[in-house]
Amino acid sequence: MKSILVTGSSGLIGSEVVTFFHNLGFSVHGIDSNQRAVFFGPQGDTRWSQQRLVDTLPRFSHHELDIRNRQGLIELVKQLKPSGIVHTAAQPSHDRAADIPFDDFDTNAVGTLNLLEAARQACPESPFIHMSTNKVYGELPNSIPLVEQETRWDYADPAYSNGIAESFSIDQSKHSLFGASKVAGDVMVQEYGRYFDMPTCCLRGGCLTGPNHSGVELHGFLSYLVKCNLEGKEYTVFGYKGKQVRDNIHSEDVARFIHAFYETPRCGEVYNLGGGKGNSCSILEAFALTEEFTGKQQVYRYVDQNRIGDHICYYSDLSKMKKHYPQWDITKSLRQTVREIVASWQGRLG
Numbered sequence: 001m002k003s004i005l006v007t008g009s010s011g012l013i014g015s016e017v018v019t020f021f022h023n024l025g026f027s028v029h030g031i032d033s034n035q036r037a038v039f040f041g042p043q044g045d046t047r048w049s050q051q052r053l054v055d056t057l058p059r060f061s062h063h064e065l066d067i068r069n070r071q072g073l074i075e076l077v078k079q080l081k082p083s084g085i086v087h088t089a090a091q092p093s094h095d096r097a098a099d100i101p102f103d104d105f106d107t108n109a110v111g112t113l114n115l116l117e118a119a120r121q122a123c124p125e126s127p128f129i130h131m132s133t134n135k136v137y138g139e140l141p142n143s144i145p146l147v148e149q150e151t152r153w154d155y156a157d158p159a160y161s162n163g164i165a166e167s168f169s170i171d172q173s174k175h176s177l178f179g180a181s182k183v184a185g186d187v188m189v190q191e192y193g194r195y196f197d198m199p200t201c202c203l204r205g206g207c208l209t210g211p212n213h214s215g216v217e218l219h220g221f222l223s224y225l226v227k228c229n230l231e232g233k234e235y236t237v238f239g240y241k242g243k244q245v246r247d248n249i250h251s252e253d254v255a256r257f258i259h260a261f262y263e264t265p266r267c268g269e270v271y272n273l274g275g276g277k278g279n280s281c282s283i284l285e286a287f288a289l290t291e292e293f294t295g296k297q298q299v300y301r302y303v304d305q306n307r308i309g310d311h312i313c314y315y316s317d318l319s320k321m322k323k324h325y326p327q328w329d330i331t332k333s334l335r336q337t338v339r340e341i342v343a344s345w346q347g348r349l350g
């Protein structure tokens with residue numbers, strides 16, 4: 001039976017990928033140490049997600065392992081020899097990294113190298129899919145001229161009318177420590193593809209979201225925003241008049257792309273993976289959409305200070321993904337995604 005190894009299996013993307021491949025008949029091995037609870041405290045705890053996978057998926061095995069444990073990782077991958085590896089374990093927060101630079105780099109950069117080397121030693125022919133981030137572009141996207149609209153910013157330069165493409169520079173801009181550790185992992189994944197001819201790819205995510213997200217203030221804005229709305233809790237908007245734009249992609253559409261790459265891999269590829277212009281929204285627009293589904297008015301305060309390096313407007317150009325994998329497309333609209341997030345939090349908050 002074909003098997004897949006997923007790191008960060010209790011997280012948003014990991015758990016979606018586990019379920020997706022399991023539904024296709026794979027046996028699935030997950031690695032997670034619930035490090036998200038260490039990074040973000042009890043609000044970030046993912047044990048509920050791990051338990052759900054163990055309870056509902058008979059061919060799923062959980063491995064309690066930290067990807068910083070190089071030897072443990074190499075031994076496990078050699079034992080499993082999976083037919084594919086999906087790497088989603090990470091310290092995922094832009095803002096959190098400055099407080100924990102060693103944990104951040106050891107996880108995002110060194111942990112990725114540990115996994116790549118384990119793969120090279122155990123199963124170099126197995127597709128290796130790495131979750132990277134649009135933060136590898138640093139704050140360079142903020143240098144694109146913008147036009148201010150009533151509820152959002154947008155690109156004024158027609159060269160970006162479809163969004164940001166993979167050819168955009170990742171060099172010479174401020175990234176945050178998180179962005180820099182993800183650049184290190186991203187370039188290493190490309191290198192194992194180009195240097196060792198391994199079937200690797202980096203998926204530079206926009207805002208990945210969905211009903212399984214344990215959104216917290218510092219990571220997972222849409223999930224956290226919906227949670228605040230339902231609890232009547234004040235949401236803080238940081239700068240840019242609340243018109244900052246994000247492209248949102250449902251984690252199921254992420255899993256579908258990962259599977260498409262697994263089926264027909266290429267070496268050392270890079271894709272910008274987001275919801276694209278069609279699934280983009282500003283914070284103000286996200287408030288309005290959420291209010292539509294919950295019937296509750298969003299309570300928020302505005303702080304006239306943006307987060308360091310935060311993108312003013314970012315949406316992914318999906319052309320390369322669609323060209324290489326024409327059978328793939330976005331299937332979940334932003335409305336559908338918000339509707340599912342609302343339903344999930346309503347269930348979890350009781």
Ligand SMILES: NC(=O)c1ccc[n+]([C@@H]2O[C@H](COP(=O)([O-])OP(=O)(O)OC[C@H]3O[C@@H](n4cnc5c(N)ncnc54)[C@H](O)[C@@H]3O)[C@@H](O)[C@H]2O)c1
Pocket residue numbers: 007008009010011012013014031032033034035036037046065066067068087088089090091092107111131132133134204205206207208209214220
């Ligand atoms: N969610 C987003 O909006 C987004 C956007 C762009 C990129 N990404 C990238 O996608 C990937 C997955 O993101 P996510 O939103 O699913 O994150 P997540 O925090 O929900 O999941 C990550 C999982 O990895 C686990 N983990 C972290 N460090 C670990 C370690 N050292 N050893 C073992 N397990 C560890 C955590 O416990 C968690 O369950 C990350 O690489 C992230 O940078 C996410």
